[in-house]
Amino acid sequence: MAVLGEMVELGDEAAKxxxxxxxxxxxxGANIVGAVGAEMAKQLALGAADAGVDVAIVRDNETATDFLKRPLLPGDxxxxxxxxxxxxxxxxxxLTKQEITGILS
Known part of the structure; x- marks a missing residue:
């Protein structure tokens, strides 16, 4: 499963x-793609659907988390x-219930 969010730094090439x-x-090999965001999330979903993947478009992280909790099985x-x-x-x-201790730059 892939959860793909919008990439905001792409300029004119963003949609493609x-x-x-x-x-x-x-x-x-993703079986499911959750596209998170607005307009560019639709492009993520369209590309995945064209590749034969089941897709869902969600607006925000909280909704994406709720979406993921349902289909996840051990080993996924x-x-x-x-x-x-x-x-x-x-x-x-x-999903992991672990604190994020830092983000690398």
Whole structure:
């Protein structure tokens, strides 16, 4: 499973780059993609759907966390990616119930 957040530093290439990342999630074996955000999250979802992946678009980290709690089973792998500004680490923290002690720059 991949939880993909919007990447805010891409400028004019943003739509295509988001679509490409969604595609790559499918090509690398994600079964489900949760796209977090607004307009660019739609591009992530469209790229993943085109690769045959089940997708969900959610608005924020809290909703993404709730979405993930339902389908996760022991042994599942979740990849969480997004810009630092989206604070996607909050999703990992909520799922693992572990404190985030620092973020590398």
């Amino acid at each position: 780059a988001h679509w490409d990342v969604g595609q790559m999630a499918g090509q690398y 792998v979740v990849i969480i990616k997004g810009s630092r500004g989206g604070m996607r680490w909050q999703i990992a923290q909520a």
